[in-house]
Amino acid sequence: xxxxxxxxxxxxxxxxxxxxxxxxxxxxxxxxxxxxxxxxxxxxxxxxxxxxxxxxxxxxxxxxxxxxxxxxxxxxxxxxxxxxxxxxxxxxxxxxxxxxxxxxxxxxxxxxxxxxxxxxxxxxxxxxxxxxxxxxxxxxxxxxxxxxxxxxxxxxxxxxxxxxxxxxxxxxxxxxxxxxxxxxxxxxxxxxxxxxxxxxxxxxxxxxxxxxxxxxxxxxxxxxxxxxxxxxxxxxxxxxxxxxxxxxxxxxxxxxxxxxxxxxxxxxxxxxxxxxxxxxxxxxxxx
Amino acid sequence: xxxxxxxxxxxxxxxxxxxxxxxxxxxxxxxxxxxxxxxxxxxxxxxxxxxxxxxxxxxxxxxxxxxxxxxxxxxxxxxxxxxxxxxxxxxxxxxxxxxxxxxxxxxxxxxxxxxxxxxxxxxxxxxxxxxxxxxxxxxxxxxxxxxxxxxxxxxxxx
Numbered sequence: 524x525x526x527x528x529x530x531x532x533x534x535x536x537x538x539x540x541x542x543x544x545x546x547x548x549x550x551x552x553x554x555x556x557x558x559x560x561x562x563x564x565x566x567x568x569x570x571x572x573x574x575x576x577x578x579x580x581x582x583x584x585x586x587x588x589x590x591x592x593x594x595x596x597x598x599x600x601x602x603x604x605x606x607x608x609x610x611x612x613x614x615x616x617x618x619x620x621x622x623x624x625x626x627x628x629x630x631x632x633x634x635x636x637x638x639x640x641x642x643x644x645x646x647x648x649x650x651x652x653x654x655x656x657x658x659x660x661x662x663x664x665x666x667x668x669x670x671x672x673x674x675x676x677x678x679x680x681x682x683x684x685x686x687x688x689x690x691x692x693x694x695x696x697x698x699x700x701x702x703x704x705x706x707x708x709x710x711x712x713x714x715x716x717x718x719x720x721x722x723x724x725x726x727x728x729x730x731x732x733x734x735x736x737x738x739x740x741x742x743x744x745x746x747x748x749x750x751x752x753x754x755x756x757x758x759x760x761x762x763x764x765x766x767x768x769x770x771x772x773x774x775x776x777x778x779x780x781x782x783x784x785x786x787x788x789x790x791x792x793x794x795x796x797x798x799x800x801x802x803x804x805x806x807x808x809x810x
Numbered sequence: 811x812x813x814x815x816x817x818x819x820x821x822x823x824x825x826x827x828x829x830x831x832x833x834x835x836x837x838x839x840x841x842x843x844x845x846x847x848x849x850x851x852x853x854x855x856x857x858x859x860x861x862x863x864x865x866x867x868x869x870x871x872x873x874x875x876x877x878x879x880x881x882x883x884x885x886x887x888x889x890x891x892x893x894x895x896x897x898x899x900x901x902x903x904x905x906x907x908x909x910x911x912x913x914x915x916x917x918x919x920x921x922x923x924x925x926x927x928x929x930x931x932x933x934x935x936x937x938x939x940x941x942x943x944x945x946x947x948x949x950x951x952x953x954x955x956x957x958x959x960x961x962x963x964x965x966x967x968x
Binding site (some may be wrong): 552563627709710 | 832837843853854855856858861863867870871873877879881921924943944
């Protein structure tokens, strides 16, 4: 039998348990239950106290605030995110390609961030959009960028008395969107590589450009300095900047395995996107 | 540690579980309630053999702890087979030759049940997406897809 297991009935109770015994929150269980699995008919065992928060209503649901900020409760499932039109394209797309139907019905956005796998599907688009994570403890709240929260492979800045409460995404202006996940098959695949890109083009000028690479290093890779290479440029200049930009982007990647494949695939996707924009692609999703 | 008492609805009846809240739902269903239509394949939530319907949604019971089940409405093949739509799907699977070894079939029927509860006249893509988390090593899926279409036409009376 495990150290101990709690089933708090509301957020306050959960925060008290978290403060007192530092119990690990179990949200959808799709990562933790697999890690703790021991066999048929044998109950899973965790090395630390666990608290099952799956049914805490306070942490569920999606809302949009007056200034357009999208707020996603930590226990919102991938299926709920994938089916909500208010959610920004890259997040919705990534959620819709996570695992298969039943996994998406259990897996939560908070769990996916807390698990902090470099291959995790949701941190990648969240980091693209400068999303923030709100951390709650019995003593108060603090928030930080998801990019700062995830500090490395399976490592986060979560304190042992905190719970991820919600994820906040401010509106981001963009005209051209791209999301691609490479897995071993269409459904139920863990990312081999993923890439999100967005550009905001106005009167031929690249007003904003962002990209984020998943499964290509110890955490999601993004670099504002590299993105700046393209920002402020006219789309006619893009072809001459492809080499400089993709090489600089390549420099921030640190794939743990098959580096050549991951680097070359990323370079090709970035080049493709830039070529399409340079060719005057209509605003929308670049397929 | 004190055992927790967890109440939930199982195939339409109110039931109680007393024990370790980390016990897997699949073990409770198979060993405590004798519902052996729930199969264990991978044990990691990937193959879909252990699929059950939780609050109207398809989930894999091998990675769900009992503590997550409190207050939920759970349906297994043993309950779904007695529903009107469940019976139609099962008959269509039999008539359509969708079943070979049968191990994945309870999960396939439940995935089909959720799909046909939500959608009428689903496209082939929608059908394939609905069963994309249910792995079958025998059939190559085509006869299962055809049988789901057959079930859909029969329940619409066409």
